[in-house]
Amino acid sequence: MNSPLTVAIVGATGAVGQEFLSLFESRRFPVGDLRLLASARSAGRKASFMGTEYTIGEATPDAFEGVDVAFFSAGATRSRDLVPAALAAGALVVDNSSAFRMRDDVPLVVPEINLDAVPKGGKLVAVPNCSAILLLMAIQPLRSLGTVERLIVSTYQSASGGGAAVMEELRESTRAFLEGREYAPKAVQHPYAFNLFSHNTTVGPHGANEEETKVVEESRKILGMPELKVNVTCVRVPVLRAHSESVTVEFAGPAPSEEAARAALAAFPGVTVVDDRDANRFPMPAEASGQGDVLVGRIRQDASNPNGLSLFLAGDQLLKGAALNAVQIAEALIERDGI
Amino acid sequence: MNSPLTVAIVGATGAVGQEFLSLFESRRFPVGDLRLLASARSAGRKASFMGTEYTIGEATPDAFEGVDVAFFSAGATRSRDLVPAALAAGALVVDNSSAFRMRDDVPLVVPEINLDAVPKGGKLVAVPNCSAILLLMAIQPLRSLGTVERLIVSTYQSASGGGAAVMEELRESTRAFLEGREYAPKAVQHPYAFNLFSHNTTVGPHGANEEETKVVEESRKILGMPELKVNVTCVRVPVLRAHSESVTVEFAGPAPSEEAARAALAAFPGVTVVDDRDANRFPMPAEASGQGDVLVGRIRQDASNPNGLSLFLAGDQLLKGAALNAVQIAEALIERDGI
Numbered sequence: 001m002n003s004p005l006t007v008a009i010v011g012a013t014g015a016v017g018q019e020f021l022s023l024f025e026s027r028r029f030p031v032g033d034l035r036l037l038a039s040a041r042s043a044g045r046k047a048s049f050m051g052t053e054y055t056i057g058e059a060t061p062d063a064f065e066g067v068d069v070a071f072f073s074a075g076a077t078r079s080r081d082l083v084p085a086a087l088a089a090g091a092l093v094v095d096n097s098s099a100f101r102m103r104d105d106v107p108l109v110v111p112e113i114n115l116d117a118v119p120k121g122g123k124l125v126a127v128p129n130c131s132a133i134l135l136l137m138a139i140q141p142l143r144s145l146g147t148v149e150r151l152i153v154s155t156y157q158s159a160s161g162g163g164a165a166v167m168e169e170l171r172e173s174t175r176a177f178l179e180g181r182e183y184a185p186k187a188v189q190h191p192y193a194f195n196l197f198s199h200n201t202t203v204g205p206h207g208a209n210e211e212e213t214k215v216v217e218e219s220r221k222i223l224g225m226p227e228l229k230v231n232v233t234c235v236r237v238p239v240l241r242a243h244s245e246s247v248t249v250e251f252a253g254p255a256p257s258e259e260a261a262r263a264a265l266a267a268f269p270g271v272t273v274v275d276d277r278d279a280n281r282f283p284m285p286a287e288a289s290g291q292g293d294v295l296v297g298r299i300r301q302d303a304s305n306p307n308g309l310s311l312f313l314a315g316d317q318l319l320k321g322a323a324l325n326a327v328q329i330a331e332a333l334i335e336r337d338g339i
Numbered sequence: 340m341n342s343p344l345t346v347a348i349v350g351a352t353g354a355v356g357q358e359f360l361s362l363f364e365s366r367r368f369p370v371g372d373l374r375l376l377a378s379a380r381s382a383g384r385k386a387s388f389m390g391t392e393y394t395i396g397e398a399t400p401d402a403f404e405g406v407d408v409a410f411f412s413a414g415a416t417r418s419r420d421l422v423p424a425a426l427a428a429g430a431l432v433v434d435n436s437s438a439f440r441m442r443d444d445v446p447l448v449v450p451e452i453n454l455d456a457v458p459k460g461g462k463l464v465a466v467p468n469c470s471a472i473l474l475l476m477a478i479q480p481l482r483s484l485g486t487v488e489r490l491i492v493s494t495y496q497s498a499s500g501g502g503a504a505v506m507e508e509l510r511e512s513t514r515a516f517l518e519g520r521e522y523a524p525k526a527v528q529h530p531y532a533f534n535l536f537s538h539n540t541t542v543g544p545h546g547a548n549e550e551e552t553k554v555v556e557e558s559r560k561i562l563g564m565p566e567l568k569v570n571v572t573c574v575r576v577p578v579l580r581a582h583s584e585s586v587t588v589e590f591a592g593p594a595p596s597e598e599a600a601r602a603a604l605a606a607f608p609g610v611t612v613v614d615d616r617d618a619n620r621f622p623m624p625a626e627a628s629g630q631g632d633v634l635v636g637r638i639r640q641d642a643s644n645p646n647g648l649s650l651f652l653a654g655d656q657l658l659k660g661a662a663l664n665a666v667q668i669a670e671a672l673i674e675r676d677g678i
Contacts, residue, residue, distance in 0.1 A: 150643050154493035154585035156535055156576065170533070171517060178514050194509070194579045195625035196495055198637055198651060203616040207597065207639025216642070229643035233585040233651060237495065238577050240533045246493035246572040246585075258546065277542040286534035298537055300546025303555070304489050304568035312537060312572060 004032025005339070008067045008091070010059045010082060011074030012036035013045060015164040015241075016096060019323035020071055021049050029327060030334070037063055038074070061085035068339060069330050072096055073322065083124065092339055093124045094326045101126040101218060108221050111328045112270050113140045117222075118329075121337055125329050128222060129214040130321030131155050131234065134243055136222055137294040137320065138313045141268035143223075145256035148249055149307075150229035153215070156237045156244035157199065158285060160317045162188065167240055174238070192238060199234035209234060242285035243321060244314040248302055255309040258299050265296050270320065275299055283314035291316055292324050343371025344678070347406045347430070349398045349421060350413030351375035352384060354503040354580075355435060358662035359410055360388050368666060369673070376402055377413070400424035407678060408669050411435055412661065422463065431678055432463045433665045440465040440557060447560050450667045451609050452479045456561075457668075460676055464668050467561060468553040469660030470494050470573065473582055475561055476633040476659065477652045480607035482562075484595035487588055488646075489568035492554065495576045495583035496538065497624060499656045501527065506579055513577070531577060538573035548573060581624035582660060583653040587641055594648040597638050604635050609659065614638055622653035630655055631663050 007024070011017045017038075024031050036047050037059035045056045057063060059078065064070060064086040072079045072086075072095040079099035086093045100106040107117035108126045110133050118125055127133075135153060142148060159170040169187040176183035177193035190197040201210035208216070211234040220228045229250075237244075249255070256264075266273045274283050275297035283295035294315035302308025315321060333339065346368070350356045356377075363370050375386050376398035384395045396402060398417065403409060403425040411418045411425075411434040418438035425432045439445040446456035447465045449472050457464055466472075474492060481487060498509040508526040515522035516532035529536040540549035547555070550573040559567050568589075576583075588594070595603075605612045613622050614636035622634035633654035641647025654660060672678065 152491050152587060152643070154572075156495070156574065174513060174533075175517050178510060178517070189619060190623060191625045194513075194577060195623055196576060196578060196583060197623045198619065198621040200619060203619060206642065207616065207637065208642065209619075231587055231641050231643040231647065231649060233493075233637065233649060235495065235583075235585065235651070237535060238533060239535060244535060244574075246574065248491060248570055277546065280528060280537065280539060280542060280548075282537040284529060284534055284536045286530050298546065298572065302570050303545065303547065304491070304570040308570065310570060310572060312574070 004030050005068035006033040006035070006066050007031050008035040008037055008064060008070040010037045010070065010072045010078065012047060012056055013038045013042040014073060015160055015167060016073040016318055016322045019318045020327065021047065023323055023327045025050055027327060029331065035063065035067065064089035064091055067091040069094070071326050087123055092330065092333060094127060094329050095124065096127045096322055096326055098129065098214065100124065101128065102221065108218060109329050110136055110222055110325060111332050112137065112268065114222055114224070115332050118333060127322065127326045127329065128218045129211070130161055130317045131157065131211065131243055131245065132215045132218040132222065133321050133325055134294050134313060134315035135215065135245055135247065136219060137270055137315065138247060138265065138296045138311060139223070139249065141264040141271065142249055142256065142261060142309070145260055145264055147252035148228070149252050150250035151219070151231070152248040153230070153232040154246045155232070155234045156239065157234060158237065158239040158241050158243055158317050160241040161243065162200070170238055170240060194238060196235055196237045199236055239285045240289070241316060241318055242288040242314050243317045244283065244285055244312065246312050248308050248310045250305065251307045254306050255301060258301060261309055262299050265299070270294060271296055273297060283312055285314050288314035288316050292319050294320055342369065344369050344407035345372040345405050346370050347374040347376055347403060347409040349376045349409065349411045349417065351386060351395055352377045352381040353412060354499055354506060355412040355657055355661045358657045359666065360386065362662055362666045364389055366666060368670065374402065374406065403428035403430055406430040408433070410665050426462055431669065431672060433466060433668050434463065435466045435661055435665055437468065437553065439463065440467065441560065447557060448668050449475055449561055449664060450671045451476065451607065453561055453563070454671050457672060466661065466665045466668065467557045468550070469500055469656045470496065470550065470582055470584065471554045471557040471561065472660050472664055473633050473652060473654040474554065474584055474586065475558060476609055476654065477586060477604065477635045477650060478588065480603040480610065481588055481595065481600060481648070484599055484603055486591035487567070488591050489589035490558070490570070491587040492569070492571040493585045494571070494573045495578065496573060497576065497578040497580050497582055497656050499580040500582065501539070509577055509579060533577060535574055535576045538575055578624045579628070580655060580657055581627040581653050582656045583622065583624055583651065585651050587647050587649045589644065590646045593645050594640060597640060600648055601638050604638070609633060610635055612636060622651055624653050627653035627655050631658055633659055
């Protein structure tokens with residue numbers, strides 16, 4: 001339907017970059033010319049897309065000439081350095097990094113929730129933190145049932161959040177463990193085989209790590225609820241590519257019934273309810289991996305608080321937590337604003 | 340110091356049974372005669388203790404003649420069947436199963452918290468659920484700082500809670516995954532390699548699984564707080580033998596300061612505070628494994644509630660979560676009541 005676009009991926013060799021290519025194909029994203037960009041170190045490598053081989057180019061400020069849509073997923077420093085050039089070239093920029101997320105003039109978007117935060121013709125959109133996206137996909141549907149006041153969240157985050165090197169470290173250190181070999185951690189600070197650890201980002205003076213601060217601040221911005229109370233503990237678990245979260249939602253009054261919550265979640269685009277008590281089948285990262293939808297289950301009244309509702313979710317960190325959310329943003333804006 | 344006792348282990352070939360033998364040796368438990376008992380299937384196998392080889396006997400009602408202390412760790416059905424015989428034989432019975440935990444006439448004991456629940460000369464003591472023990476080791480010290488009203492807990496439970504077969508399944512299914520082989524789950528219902536799932540116990544009508552119900556009911560009984568509010572979500576993670584828990588404690592008034600909480604936890608026997616924000620070093624199951632102490636860290640004010648304090652803990656499920664707690668109970672009663 002759409003005329004082909006010139007599309008750039010910055011960070012094309014990373015774990016999220018690879019997912020962009022799969023999504024372009026499976027969703028028939030209107031790719032005409034494709035520019036796969038990465039650091040100088042990765043430039044020159046090859047990647048294939050729909051049967052054509054591409055050479056990875058170096059991501060430099062002059063690489064965006066003629067680009068219609070640029071997806072950035074190469075870290076905040078790279079985005080700070082290169083997004084201005086992409087914008088100057090007239091591209092729609094969808095940025096997966098944290099560089100611009102909290103800037104007042106940059107919309108932070110989960111399309112099912114707040115696409116309207118992007119002004120008509122807006123050219124820079126930030127993709128939220130993966131844990132925040134997955135969490136809010138389960139929270140937004142519940143807002144139709146009552147006033148959400150507080151979220152209490154413990155995460156079970158996968159290796160993919162740290163990128164391809166951390167996924168490889170999980171595999172390799174586990175292999176070494178099973179073979180009785182020593183393995184010196186390289187990509188993460190702690191042993192990862194059959195182990196878990198508090199999220200490996202800097203811890204601030206009040207005891208929250210950067211990941212937790214992102215979840216709190218970004219949730220408030222996306223939902224437009226600056227007063228939302230959020231208690232979050234972020235933990236890295238030995239899972240490859242889907243995050244899970246244990247969530248309790250507190251409402252201003254009595255919590256909605258399980259049935260109402262289940263129905264609201266099931267009706268929300270991008271959410272699949274997996275909540276079979278008889279079969280003991282609930283959201284699992286193994287099932288969420290490779291799926292666009294966020295799986296939500298264990299939906300139940302909070303026995304400790306009449307205003308509380310608890311649930312458990314799992315979602316693919318690389319898809320809805322990153323690449324898919326970015327592609328959805330671009331698709332929606334192409335449709336709406338006719339880039 | 341103590342005169343040697345005749346000691347029986349029921350479930351001697353299980354994961355917890357093995358730990359009893361190590362603990363008897365490392366703690367110089369006064370073992371004279373040792374009877375290693377198990378199901379008919381395991382009877383006849385050999386086990387060694389302090390250089391002597393023992394033949395596993397079948398656990399039958401007449402196996403307890405002359406036994407001074409019997410440790411049971413072979414499941415609730417076996418305990419229901421055989422504990423009466425052990426009591427009739429005059430043994431002190433320390434039962435790791437759930438069979439008697441909630442009976443009004445049976446004390447449920449974490450020795451650091453409520454040894455005095457055992458009447459002088461009491462002969463049957465129940466060991467709590469592993470997740471409850473580890474949780475309460477972190478809660479009890481905080482009770483000196485304020486009135487605890489509510490606990491909000493998400494667990495990260497290891498394979499060992501399901502026994503040796505589940506630990507083996509985690510290793511074997513992970514090996515198969517890394518080698519690209521199919522693996523059909525046997526010991527647990529779900530794929531376990533690099534995956535996690537809601538605790539594999541029956542889910543009741545209100546949505547809580549049996550593990551969660553145990554944590555709620557047993558916490559109330561051990562702390563003597565029948566009105567304690569508890570929200571708990573129990574999750575099995577791909578870790579071998581230590582459980583972790585993300586905990587928020589709500590007090591009746593303003594939460595104690597981080598410093599006061601840290602000091603109270605550090606002073607409590609059986610707790611080691613691991614809370615180094617600069618080094619990003621907090622409790623991890625890899626470090627808790629093989630340790631008697633429960634590791635507690637991430638101690639911080641709950642940013643969503645002035646009455647809340649959050650923390651993260653890790654403890655060896657087979658040790659303080661089971662065998663060590665049982666041996667400590669026996670040691671304390673031998674000392675106190677002079678068996």
